[in-house]
Amino acid sequence: MKSIAKILLAIFVIIVFSAYALNESPKVDVDMVAKIREEGFQHSQVMDIVGYMTDVLGARLTLSEDMKRAQDWVKNKMGEIGLVNTVIEPFMDYGVSWDNEYFSIHMLEPDYQPMVGFPLSHTPSTKGKITSSTMIVNIKTKKDILEFRGELSGKVVLSTPPAEIDLVKMAQATPRRNSEDLKQIEEQVIPQPQRRRVPPPPPDPDLLKSTEIIEFFKTEGVLAVLECRSGRPGLVRGFARPGTKDDGWSLEGNLASLPIIAVTPEHYNRMYRILIRDIPVTIELEVRNRMGDHVEKANNILGEIPGTDLKDEIVMIGAHFDTWHASPNASDDTAGCAVALEAVRILKAIGAQPRRTIRVALWGGEEQGIHGSREYVHKHFGNPKDPDIGIKPGYDKFSVYFNQDYGAGAFRGIYLQGNEFARRIFASWMEPMQDLGFTAISIQSVGSTDHVSFDRVGLPGFQFIQDRIPGTAGHTNLDFLDTLQADDLMKNAVIMAVFAYQAAMSDERMPRETIVRYNKKLYPLCCLISFSEPLDWEGIFSEIWQQPCNLGPRHWPLVLIQAVTAIGGLPSGQSHNLTRAI
Numbered sequence: 048m049k050s051i052a053k054i055l056l057a058i059f060v061i062i063v064f065s066a067y068a069l070n071e072s073p074k075v076d077v078d079m080v081a082k083i084r085e086e087g088f089q090h091s092q093v094m095d096i097v098g099y100m101t102d103v104l105g106a107r108l109t110l111s112e113d114m115k116r117a118q119d120w121v122k123n124k125m126g127e128i129g130l131v132n133t134v135i136e137p138f139m140d141y142g143v144s145w146d147n148e149y150f151s152i153h154m155l156e157p158d159y160q161p162m163v164g165f166p167l168s169h170t171p172s173t174k175g176k177i178t179s180s181t182m183i184v185n186i187k188t189k190k191d192i193l194e195f196r197g198e199l200s201g202k203v204v205l206s207t208p209p210a211e212i213d214l215v216k217m218a219q220a221t222p223r224r225n226s227e228d229l230k231q232i233e234e235q236v237i238p239q240p241q242r243r244r245v246p247p248p249p250p251d252p253d254l255l256k257s258t259e260i261i262e263f264f265k266t267e268g269v270l271a272v273l274e275c276r277s278g279r280p281g282l283v284r285g286f287a288r289p290g291t292k293d294d295g296w297s298l299e300g301n302l303a304s305l306p307i308i309a310v311t312p313e314h315y316n317r318m319y320r321i322l323i324r325d326i327p328v329t330i331e332l333e334v335r336n337r338m339g340d341h342v343e344k345a346n347n348i349l350g351e352i353p354g355t356d357l358k359d360e361i362v363m364i365g366a367h368f369d370t371w372h373a374s375p376n377a378s379d380d381t382a383g384c385a386v387a388l389e390a391v392r393i394l395k396a397i398g399a400q401p402r403r404t405i406r407v408a409l410w411g412g413e414e415q416g417i418h419g420s421r422e423y424v425h426k427h428f429g430n431p432k433d434p435d436i437g438i439k440p441g442y443d444k445f446s447v448y449f450n451q452d453y454g455a456g457a458f459r460g461i462y463l464q465g466n467e468f469a470r471r472i473f474a475s476w477m478e479p480m481q482d483l484g485f486t487a488i489s490i491q492s493v494g495s496t497d498h499v500s501f502d503r504v505g506l507p508g509f510q511f512i513q514d515r516i517p518g519t520a521g522h523t524n525l526d527f528l529d530t531l532q533a534d535d536l537m538k539n540a541v542i543m544a545v546f547a548y549q550a551a552m553s554d555e556r557m558p559r560e561t562i563v564r565y566n567k568k569l570y571p572l573c574c575l576i577s578f579s580e581p582l583d584w585e586g587i588f589s590e591i592w593q594q595p596c597n598l599g600p601r602h603w604p605l606v607l608i609q610a611v612t613a614i615g616g617l618p619s620g621q622s623h624n625l626t627r628a629i
């Protein structure tokens with residue numbers, strides 16, 4: 048009992064002293080913010096950068112010839128900006144390269160109609176220009192196959208149901224976020240658990256996989272497959288052929304497939320309706336795709352502004368450079384890449400001398416599963432949850448990563464990824480940029496892009512809350528420069544530059560989230576406070592004690608609040624208010 052009393056007294060003393068230390072707000076270099084704003088708003092180059100990328104470089108499918116050309120350009124651009132240690136860095140054996148070089152589709156009968164579409168990636172070419180009759184073929188089960196056996200030779204098939212267009216949704220357009228909207232995001236103070244991948248139900252033995260359906264078409268002598276997966280007029284959505292992930296984007300997989308063409312809803316539906324009338328539809332189609340003959344590595348591109356006295360410590364910003372293949376994907380994520388490059392350009396232009404190294408990363412392989420950033424993080428920083436990877440020396444030296452990938456709208460705030468300890472820091476950095484509409488802080492964790500690669504291994508990685516803007520969004524044939532808005536991207540580049548600079552200049556590295564799991568000092572403390580369950584000290588030590596620790600004593604009051612909350616001592620809303628108050 049005596050020792051428990053001593054420990055409690057020690058905790059009390061630490062809390063009192065560190066609460067005193069915490070009264071200081073994180074410092075903001077307002078002169079530097081002024082310089083960044085002046086350069087970013089009065090001499091911006093962000094539209095020139097994003098314009099070149101979208102208009103001249105175009106689409107950049109991971110490991111395409113298009114991508115190889117574009118990444119050389121980026122490396123040069125980084126050099127021009129004045130970055131050092133610029134590198135095109137391979138991250139994995141990816142597959143064979145694939146590029147669409149030519150495509151045309153026309154309806155010839157019963158009426159001439161030029162049509163809009165594009166081939167799915169990693170599909171083969173047609174055998175020259177083909178003219179073919181078409182047929183609706185709706186196959187889901189093994190039984191459905193019987194109906195079509197022997198009927199499909201020499202045909203092009205319409206393989207999906209007709210597209211449904213939601214005119215009401217279209218009429219509602221895309222409003223920007225208003226203050227009520229942002230308030231709602233902020234008021235969701237209880238972190239929602241991240242969506243867990245639900246294990247798929249046991250496969251229905253009668254249902255055919257997409258790859259099996261394509262295989263059936265191929266053995267039956269089908270010439271090409273048409274599909275429509277878009278619900279908006281004019282818009283074509285199409286990704287990779289079925290099976291690419293399983294066969295690793297392989298040449299064999301590509302050649303074993305058929306040409307698969309995504310078609311715009313109006314044209315697809317027109318053919319469909321004519322066929323339902325029992326009137327034949329004849330089309331002309333030509334696809335020429337170029338494929339590599341050997342497996343190659345896909346790449347990330349990186350460059351740095353070197354740090355000074357803390358140059359071994361790393362602050363990162365970035366976005367994904369790869370896109371789907373049917374348009375330059377101006378909003379997904381070319382705009383993010385331009386913002387990241389413009390942010391470092393601004394910092395170089397004003398002669399910033401950050402203490403920590405600021406590294407910009409333009410990732411590859413994001414669209415196929417966040418491969419580039421994940422492999423990079425594992426290689427350079429490690430993964431404490433995976434003993435095969437382990438913790439690399441860079442893990443402890445890493446501070447923070449900021450990402451843009453929710454379209455091209457202005458930054459309106461930031462998601463904390465559950466990290467309460469980042470709240471006060473971000474709030475103070477945001478202070479001199481309130482007039483940009485950059486005000487909201489949400490505790491929620493968000494997913495589906497490259498900051499997740501950092502977050503998953505316990506490193507601080509953040510994604511901004513962004514405005515929604517009109518446009519088609521990514522993954523379509525119509526995502527071009529025209530819908531990007533210069534004001535939004537200028538604001539984002541300024542904010543990205545300020546955040547990168549402040550993170551590089553702070554006295555301490557960004558505190559890390561999931562303290563209970565990652566901080567060796569905290570976990571026993573949490574357990575002591577809880578007085579609830581008997582402590583499994585052996586488990587605590589074996590699992591937690593080897594984890595790196597990045598929190599100084601000044602964070603302990605926050606740690607305590609988080610700990611009590613985590614254990615159920617305080618409702619989360621109060622924890623939020625208390626944290627803000629401190």
Ligand SMILES: [Zn+2]
Nearest residue numbers: 367379380452
């Ligand atoms: Zn994206």
